[in-house]
Amino acid sequence: MPQVRASDPPVGALAADRPAGLPGLEDRYGRVATDMRLSLTDKCNLRCSYCMPAEGLPWLAKDALLSAEEIVRVVGIGVHLLGVRELRLTGGEPLVRADLVDIVAALRAEHPDLPIALTTNAVGLDARAAALKSAGLTRINVSLDTLHPETFARLARRPFFDRVLAGIEAADAAGLGPIKINSVLMRGINDADGPDLLAWCLERGYELRFIEQMPLDADHGWTRDGMVTAAEVRELLSERFHLSPDARDRDGAPAERFEVRGKDDGALLGTVGIIASVTEPFCADCKRTRITAEGKVMSCLFSHEEVDLRGLLRSEASDEQVARRWQEAMWLKPRAHGMDHTGLGADGFVQPDRSMSAIGG
Ligand SMILES: Nc1nc2c(ncn2[C@@H]2O[C@H](COP(=O)(O)OP(=O)(O)OP(=O)(O)O)[C@@H](O)[C@H]2O)c(=O)[nH]1
Ligand SMILES: C[S@@+](CC[C@H](N)C(=O)[O-])C[C@H]1O[C@@H](n2cnc3c(N)ncnc32)[C@H](O)[C@@H]1O
Numbered sequence: 001m002p003q004v005r006a007s008d009p010p011v012g013a014l015a016a017d018r019p020a021g022l023p024g025l026e027d028r029y030g031r032v033a034t035d036m037r038l039s040l041t042d043k044c045n046l047r048c049s050y051c052m053p054a055e056g057l058p059w060l061a062k063d064a065l066l067s068a069e070e071i072v073r074v075v076g077i078g079v080h081l082l083g084v085r086e087l088r089l090t091g092g093e094p095l096v097r098a099d100l101v102d103i104v105a106a107l108r109a110e111h112p113d114l115p116i117a118l119t120t121n122a123v124g125l126d127a128r129a130a131a132l133k134s135a136g137l138t139r140i141n142v143s144l145d146t147l148h149p150e151t152f153a154r155l156a157r158r159p160f161f162d163r164v165l166a167g168i169e170a171a172d173a174a175g176l177g178p179i180k181i182n183s184v185l186m187r188g189i190n191d192a193d194g195p196d197l198l199a200w201c202l203e204r205g206y207e208l209r210f211i212e213q214m215p216l217d218a219d220h221g222w223t224r225d226g227m228v229t230a231a232e233v234r235e236l237l238s239e240r241f242h243l244s245p246d247a248r249d250r251d252g253a254p255a256e257r258f259e260v261r262g263k264d265d266g267a268l269l270g271t272v273g274i275i276a277s278v279t280e281p282f283c284a285d286c287k288r289t290r291i292t293a294e295g296k297v298m299s300c301l302f303s304h305e306e307v308d309l310r311g312l313l314r315s316e317a318s319d320e321q322v323a324r325r326w327q328e329a330m331w332l333k334p335r336a337h338g339m340d341h342t343g344l345g346a347d348g349f350v351q352p353d354r355s356m357s358a359i360g361g
């Protein structure tokens with residue numbers, strides 16, 4: 001079993017300028033992370049072109065992944081020692097993990113009041129939604145970029161559209177709402193589908209969020225011009241709906257929410273979110289801390305530094321020592337987009353080596 005590497009600095013030596021006595025996951029820019037995102041696996045059964053290459057990636061070996069016990073321990077450290085207040089399980093595709101329901105049940109047993117959410121592509125969710133609900137999962141976000149099976153197959157490089165719909169319906173029936181749907185619009189491929197997707201979600205009471213594509217694709221094919229911007233999404237939706245800013249406090253959430261009304265009668269139909277990571281970044285209010293599937297802290301989605309916790313978890317280290325190392329990692333969190341300034345895709349931005357699937361989106 002891997003132990004702490006000789007090259008790892010001793011706990012306490014990574015962030016010498018971090019003031020003693022700070023209780024949680026503070027960083028140098030005054031932010032405090034309370035929202036934990038934990039990747040359960042780097043594997044996936046889809047190959048969305050904005051995330052994975054067609055041929056997949058070299059997957060981590062099973063014993064490289066945090067085990068269910070290690071996951072429960074690390075979440076416990078986050079919640080009990082570091083002020084984590086909400087948890088999101090993600091990947092890769094978390095449903096690929098055979099022990100997902102057991103992991104959720106074990107987390108729920110330890111943390112009766114912790115909001116535990118799942119981000120998933122929903123392939124296979126129909127068979128597991130009820131069990132996930134019984135195990136204590138709070139809610140679910142599902143990625144769905146189009147309502148056309150052919151476009152789905154082109155974007156995700158797998159013909160699983162019907163399985164995704166079945167998964168969403170099962171999650172809804174199991175009471176895993178409020179269901180949020182995440183859509184990345186790609187120019188010339190599915191951008192015209194935006195208004196139909198919104199109408200479909202509004203009819204079913206799902207909250208749709210459009211996400212600006214970020215340079216986190218394994219193919220490194222992202223270009224700023226190719227990306228569909230938040231402004232373009234608003235314009236596209238305004239052809240069919242009336243959007244007005246939602247007055248609720250955003251509270252560090254990536255999605256800017258809009259109330260959606262019918263153009264004819266002005267009736268309130270629901271809300272839509274737009275996650276404008278590139279053109280309208282929200283890093284100043286970021287509350288996130290990420291742990292990759294192999295137990296590394298990534299303080300920012302775009303971090304170039306990763307700080308290993310797995311070695312400590314597999315050594316004789318105490319929970320307090322693991323917590324201290326996590327705090328050090330977060331103290332070093334960059335201001336934005338892995339840099340000391342915002343500017344995704346511009347101004348010295350260097351795309352991380354890992355793709356979104358391998359980081360844990
Ligand atoms: N810039 C940035 N974008 C992120 C980050 N985390 C997630 N996103 C983007 O936000 C999208 C939605 O993420 P979700 O996993 O659904 O989570 P969420 O929007 O935080 O979740 P809710 O609490 O349900 O609103 C992802 O697909 C990413 O594109 C982050 O840390 N930084
Ligand atoms: C990496 S996936 C992991 C969870 C699950 N497989 C899924 O697709 O929901 C999480 C989210 O990241 C988003 N995502 C992936 N690559 C992205 C990119 N390059 N830019 C923006 N969002 C991306 C997906 O749309 C999805 O909503």
Ligand code: SF4
Nearest residue numbers: 044048051092121357
């Ligand atoms: S976005 Fe999610 S479903 Fe699509 S390839 Fe990436 S990890 Fe898989």
Ligand code: SF4
Nearest residue numbers: 283286300301336337
């Ligand atoms: S890019 Fe980094 S700093 Fe900005 S919101 Fe995402 S994780 Fe937070």
